[in-house]
Amino acid sequence: xxxxxxxxxxxxxxxxxxxxxxxxxxxxxxxxxxxxxxxxxxxxxxxxxxxxxxxxxxxxxxxxxxxxxxxxxxxxxxxxxxxxxxxxxxxxxxxxxxxxxxxxxxxxxxxxxxxxxxxxxxxxxxxxxxxxxxxxxxxxxxxxxxxxxxxxxxxxxxxxxxxxxxxxxxxxxxxxxxxxxxxxxxxxxxxxxxxxxxxxxxxxxxxxxxxxxxxxxxxxxxxxxxxxxxxxxxxxxxxxxxxxxxxxxxxxxxxxxxxxxxxxxxxxxxxxxxxxxxxxxxxxxxxxxxxxxxxxxx
Numbered sequence: 001x002x003x004x005x006x007x008x009x010x011x012x013x014x015x016x017x018x019x020x021x022x023x024x025x026x027x028x029x030x031x032x033x034x035x036x037x038x039x040x041x042x043x044x045x046x047x048x049x050x051x052x053x054x055x056x057x058x059x060x061x062x063x064x065x066x067x068x069x070x071x072x073x074x075x076x077x078x079x080x081x082x083x084x085x086x087x088x089x090x091x092x093x094x095x096x097x098x099x100x101x102x103x104x105x106x107x108x109x110x111x112x113x114x115x116x117x118x119x120x121x122x123x124x125x126x127x128x129x130x131x132x133x134x135x136x137x138x139x140x141x142x143x144x145x146x147x148x149x150x151x152x153x154x155x156x157x158x159x160x161x162x163x164x165x166x167x168x169x170x171x172x173x174x175x176x177x178x179x180x181x182x183x184x185x186x187x188x189x190x191x192x193x194x195x196x197x198x199x200x201x202x203x204x205x206x207x208x209x210x211x212x213x214x215x216x217x218x219x220x221x222x223x224x225x226x227x228x229x230x231x232x233x234x235x236x237x238x239x240x241x242x243x244x245x246x247x248x249x250x251x252x253x254x255x256x257x258x259x260x261x262x263x264x265x266x267x268x269x270x271x272x273x274x275x276x277x278x279x280x281x282x283x284x285x286x287x288x289x290x291x292x293x294x295x296x297x298x
Contacts, residue, residue: 030155040157040162041158044165044166045161048104048161049161056100060091063087063100064083064084064091067087068080068087070277074280082272083273086269087099089265093265093266095247095262098242098243099244099266101243101244102243102245102267105164105229105241106226106230108165109172110222112165112169113168113173113176114222116173117180118176118177118218121176121180121181121218122181122184122211124177124180124181125181125183125184125185138173138177141170141173146167146232146235150167150235150239153167153170154239159239161236164236164240164241164245165236168229169229172225172226172232173225175221175224175225175228176222176224177221178221179217183213183217186214187213187214188213191213219278223275223278223279227274230274232245234248234249237249244263244264244266244267247262248260248264248267
């Protein structure tokens with residue numbers, strides 16, 4: 001009897017063809033605004049190729065010294081020594097060209113994610129209706145597996161670098177929006193009211209008060225964007241993007257332990273370097289300097 005009721009209940013539930021609707025939408029977009037996707041493909045492909053050429057233009061040893069000099073200028077001699085040894089190891093493993101290809105992809109995707117995320121975060125912080133619309137979209141972007149939205153991206157842009165960039169932007173975008181909105185909302189209302197009392201226009205309050213005070217949170221968002229973008233290198237390699245992700249994917253499919261370890265170690269070194277560099281930029285914001293000064297005087 002229970003089995004009969006279960007079968008009856010299942011028979012009464014009609015199938016909702018959500019997948020068919022989604023496929024129809026993707027097909028319609030591809031057929032009707034294909035030239036737009038072609039233009040995006042050309043721009044992103046050119047940006048990644050140009051940046052890759054610039055990063056690989058100088059000899060590996062010169063680039064290692066430049067990365068170390070940047071680490072010394074921004075942070076400390078200890079981090080400069082780590083950069084020298086780390087990138088020297090990457091070059092000695094013959095992974096430096098692939099690392100620069102990965103760095104180019106990560107930088108292009110991160111710039112796009114930040115360029116989209118910060119304005120959206122500002123709008124969400126200043127308008128609760130926008131925030132109410134944006135939050136479910138960000139939740140969907142963060143919880144949906146990357147392979148799900150990788151399928152329509154491949155349909156739009158084919159196999160290659162561009163699907164990896166677009167998928168990376170989608171995956172890395174939410175922290176930039178969320179932390180920008182959070183930083184602006186956490187600005188003391190009394191400070192904003194003081195600016196309004198002096199007759200400052202809305203744009204001036206945003207650029208002169210809210211954004212500077214929210215900068216530590218915004219920089220933390222940028223840091224998270226870069227780290228999430230770097231975590232997508234393997235998936236980007238699976239769809240044809242050149243770099244360390246391709247080396248790792250080939251090592252997994254061919255069970256090449258040594259190649260996989262070398263490429264993975266190169267990703268770790270690159271991730272640590274980018275994390276420390278972006279962390280320094282956050283520490284050098286005016287608000288962070290003021291807080292450190294107040295802590296020393298207090």
